[in-house]
Amino acid sequence: MRKIGIILITVMLIASLFTGCAASGNPAPAASTEAAAKWPDKKPFQIIVPFKTGGDTDFHARTYAKYLEPILGTSVVVVNVDGANGSAGSIQVRDSKADGYTALFFHDSMLMNKVVEVSDFAHEAFDVAATGIMDNSYILAVNAKSPYKTLEDLINAAKATPGKLNYASSIGGYTYYVGRQLEELTGTDFNIVDAGGGTDRNAALLAGKIDTNVNPYGIMKPYIDSGDFRVLAVFSENRSDLFPEVPTAKEQGYNLIAHRAYFLSFPKGTDPKIIDKVSAAMEQVSKMPEYATDIAKAYSVEPAYMNTADTKAYLDGAMKEFEAAKDMILK
Amino acid sequence: MESLIIGAQAILNPLCMLMILFGVTLGIIFGAIPGLSATMALALFLPITYSMSPVAGVVLLVSLYIGGISGGLISAILTRIPGTPSSVATCFDGYPLTLKGQGPKALGVGIVYSFIGTIMSTVVLIFMAPLLAKVAINFGAYEYFAVAVFSLTMMAGLSGKSLVKGLISGFLGCIFATVGMDSIGSVQRYTFGSTQMMSGFNILPVLIGMFAISEILITAEESRHAAKMETIKVDIKGIKGFGFSWKEFFEQKWNALISGVIGIGIGILPGIGGGVANVLTYGVIKNRSKYPEKFGTGVIDGIVASETSNNAAIGGALVPLLSLGIPGDTVTAMLLGGLTIQGISPGPLMFTEHVDIVYAIFLTMIIGAVAMLFIEFYGLRVFAALLKIPKYYLLPGIFLFCVIGSFGVSNRMFDVWTVLLFGAMGYVFNKLEIPGSPFILGFIIGPLMEINLRRGLMFSQGNFMPFLTAPIAAVFLVAALVSIALAARKNIRNMRKTA
Numbered sequence A: 001m002r003k004i005g006i007i008l009i010t011v012m013l014i015a016s017l018f019t020g021c022a023a024s025g026n027p028a029p030a031a032s033t034e035a036a037a038k039w040p041d042k043k044p045f046q047i048i049v050p051f052k053t054g055g056d057t058d059f060h061a062r063t064y065a066k067y068l069e070p071i072l073g074t075s076v077v078v079v080n081v082d083g084a085n086g087s088a089g090s091i092q093v094r095d096s097k098a099d100g101y102t103a104l105f106f107h108d109s110m111l112m113n114k115v116v117e118v119s120d121f122a123h124e125a126f127d128v129a130a131t132g133i134m135d136n137s138y139i140l141a142v143n144a145k146s147p148y149k150t151l152e153d154l155i156n157a158a159k160a161t162p163g164k165l166n167y168a169s170s171i172g173g174y175t176y177y178v179g180r181q182l183e184e185l186t187g188t189d190f191n192i193v194d195a196g197g198g199t200d201r202n203a204a205l206l207a208g209k210i211d212t213n214v215n216p217y218g219i220m221k222p223y224i225d226s227g228d229f230r231v232l233a234v235f236s237e238n239r240s241d242l243f244p245e246v247p248t249a250k251e252q253g254y255n256l257i258a259h260r261a262y263f264l265s266f267p268k269g270t271d272p273k274i275i276d277k278v279s280a281a282m283e284q285v286s287k288m289p290e291y292a293t294d295i296a297k298a299y300s301v302e303p304a305y306m307n308t309a310d311t312k313a314y315l316d317g318a319m320k321e322f323e324a325a326k327d328m329i330l331k
Numbered sequence B: 001m002e003s004l005i006i007g008a009q010a011i012l013n014p015l016c017m018l019m020i021l022f023g024v025t026l027g028i029i030f031g032a033i034p035g036l037s038a039t040m041a042l043a044l045f046l047p048i049t050y051s052m053s054p055v056a057g058v059v060l061l062v063s064l065y066i067g068g069i070s071g072g073l074i075s076a077i078l079t080r081i082p083g084t085p086s087s088v089a090t091c092f093d094g095y096p097l098t099l100k101g102q103g104p105k106a107l108g109v110g111i112v113y114s115f116i117g118t119i120m121s122t123v124v125l126i127f128m129a130p131l132l133a134k135v136a137i138n139f140g141a142y143e144y145f146a147v148a149v150f151s152l153t154m155m156a157g158l159s160g161k162s163l164v165k166g167l168i169s170g171f172l173g174c175i176f177a178t179v180g181m182d183s184i185g186s187v188q189r190y191t192f193g194s195t196q197m198m199s200g201f202n203i204l205p206v207l208i209g210m211f212a213i214s215e216i217l218i219t220a221e222e223s224r225h226a227a228k229m230e231t232i233k234v235d236i237k238g239i240k241g242f243g244f245s246w247k248e249f250f251e252q253k254w255n256a257l258i259s260g261v262i263g264i265g266i267g268i269l270p271g272i273g274g275g276v277a278n279v280l281t282y283g284v285i286k287n288r289s290k291y292p293e294k295f296g297t298g299v300i301d302g303i304v305a306s307e308t309s310n311n312a313a314i315g316g317a318l319v320p321l322l323s324l325g326i327p328g329d330t331v332t333a334m335l336l337g338g339l340t341i342q343g344i345s346p347g348p349l350m351f352t353e354h355v356d357i358v359y360a361i362f363l364t365m366i367i368g369a370v371a372m373l374f375i376e377f378y379g380l381r382v383f384a385a386l387l388k389i390p391k392y393y394l395l396p397g398i399f400l401f402c403v404i405g406s407f408g409v410s411n412r413m414f415d416v417w418t419v420l421l422f423g424a425m426g427y428v429f430n431k432l433e434i435p436g437s438p439f440i441l442g443f444i445i446g447p448l449m450e451i452n453l454r455r456g457l458m459f460s461q462g463n464f465m466p467f468l469t470a471p472i473a474a475v476f477l478v479a480a481l482v483s484i485a486l487a488a489r490k491n492i493r494n495m496r497k498t499a
Helices: A002-022 A033-038 A056-072 A084-094 A109-115 A151-160 A174-186 A198-206 A217-225 A272-286 A289-299 A308-324 B002-011 B014-032 B038-049 B054-079 B085-099 B103-136 B141-152 B163-177 B203-225 B246-251 B253-268 B274-288 B300-324 B330-341 B355-386 B391-410 B414-431 B437-459 B465-469 B471-498
Strands: A045-049 A076-080 A102-106 A126-135 A138-143 A166-168 A191-193 A212-216 A229-234 A260-267
Touching: A033 A272, A045 A056, A045 A084, A056 A076, A056 A102, A056 A126, A056 A260, A056 A272, A056 A289, A056 B330, A084 A102, A084 A109, A084 A260, A102 A126, A109 A174, A109 A308, A126 A272, A126 A308, A138 A151, A138 A198, A138 A217, A151 A174, A151 A229, A166 A174, A166 A198, A174 A191, A174 A212, A191 B437, A198 A212, A198 A217, A198 B300, A212 A217, A217 A229, A260 A272, A260 A308, A272 A308, A289 B330, B002 B014, B002 B054, B002 B355, B014 B038, B014 B054, B014 B355, B038 B054, B038 B330, B038 B391, B054 B085, B054 B103, B054 B300, B054 B330, B054 B355, B054 B391, B085 B103, B085 B203, B085 B274, B085 B300, B085 B437, B103 B253, B103 B300, B103 B355, B141 B437, B141 B465, B141 B471, B163 B437, B203 B391, B203 B414, B203 B437, B246 B253, B253 B274, B253 B300, B274 B300, B274 B437, B300 B330, B300 B355, B391 B414, B437 B465, B465 B471
Parallel strands: A045 A076, A045 A102, A166 A191, A166 A212
Antiparallel strands: A102 A260, A126 A260, A138 A212, A138 A229
């Protein structure tokens, strides 16, 4: 008798689990224009970060929140909802009420998640507000003890020993895509391996377990400063003002550009007036010198704001690019 | 010495001292309440440190960390519900002592050895961090795989009476850990099309469910049969000092030393953490003991093993964090985030460029450990008095915290369902007399083994040989074989004895 009871409880719990998952909020009708005009009306504005506390996305969201508060005149609360490479938080915001009090702070991985089929939606499921920061600091570094002094040295070495040089990335992640692009562009064949996240890869490069590593400058900075790593190229249009000694890949004859836009988006159906208000406030923040100091100190990036229309165009373009490269990414 | 003075200048001021007191006290409270953990305390306070000075911020976070890991012993010993994942093994011998009326003694032992574990690991951190970091970076995929295999062999030591049941538990742990997206190719496993399931089961709700919710369910069931709920009697009056003698203290010296070394070692290797350290060390100490059969009935050796190792893992985890910038677990990942935001990037230059921060951390660990010792010593009587609260008030309260704590992990309802599911599972395990600790080992180590096997094969392009020929990996694999052989021999002997 008791056993039956246990089974019953277990079954009930499992059942409740699924109903819990299936529950989804219906998007509320657009807030009345009157409410939109008053927004934020001293009510707390919640920004969902789809990753844990302490990462780059969390940092950028919180830095924005800090400077947005006095401009918007309300408290800006950052909430971390992590899981499924950012999809869990995205779903939560997508299914929230479109009253302008909940927004999502995410980046290009939202699109990549759709391409690698981790999620079935991307930015089209939201009302995009603006890009707060564009990270143009993707660099390629090698161990300073290695013989490679320029990007060309590395490419030539890769050509001489196809499939031997280890390139680290997470499969299906953005740096994996960059690596595949590098292979296609130069006609080389690297051995693309998974060596963990940003900091794990630093250790792997230091120990010589991998031959090259692509990541934003800020993640590798301690090792670049200590002279353990040598930077061969930055994958941006122009050299960075924060590390001007590093040549771009383009200068060296390889037209490879990598970037990541951290953008804010609202649930579909949010009043455009609210979106305009937030976007304008974000633009104001991006021009503040103390904001620039904060982000340069922590992640070696420069402020780069994009308004609603530009962000949409950027995301549409990025999506097309990823979709076209789908076979390459899912290889 | 000069660096020490710089560090001392940075933190020897009233604000930092208050911060340590506040952090350790709050950490202990978070640790002591099942459901709330050290991780959660840090997550809550991390954003607040953004606006503090770098030293004050890091002092607060490290204090919370120390208090949080130690505080778990209180509820583990008094109610058999571990306050944090790091105190699971503390229950095994702590609670039986409480039942014998020796609760304050068990608490005293736990507190003193938490202190010793922290101090041991701090000493290692201060004098050997850069050296150990150099060793740690040589651990790649092959080596981690071998370490994982070796760790899994410890299941035998944790299995209790029946090896088969222990293995069932351990392998169920491995299986449940596979739910969600796989860590390399993002392939979905057992998600049944649910997006919530994609991130898998978080370790914290799984542990809280297995050890806290199940315990509440069992007590609730027992209360139906018992005519009157007994409150455990705790005699505080006759207790002097920490409740145990110098003789007992000296008897534990080797246990403490070994537990400390294992704790530090596990702390240094990223991805394992205090949650495994205490369980694994308990297994090791039990195996080498002259009286393994007494473990689980209330010997202080078990508490020494668990509490020394989990606090030793703190100093261990700070080794790769400070000298390489690699966080070993969720707590150190948050510390890294806290430092990064202040513009301080831990790494090779940390010990030269940010001497003040590094030594502020060292001193905080020492002062924090002393503060912990005093706060818990004077709190001992208060904690013991908590048991006077009737269980029908205490346990529903704990249940509530477990649910809130699970929700707080990533602000999702899914984790609440997880805690309830694993609570039910822990209850069933208890009924079938299946031990829970191998499950945890499997749940944490299983994925570590998988990911490193697959990473290793990517490095070697499908060749298995490097797993055997890499020297460090080979040592651990041989150790794993020896461990299995010893366990098998013991088991066969026991069978002959009983036959």
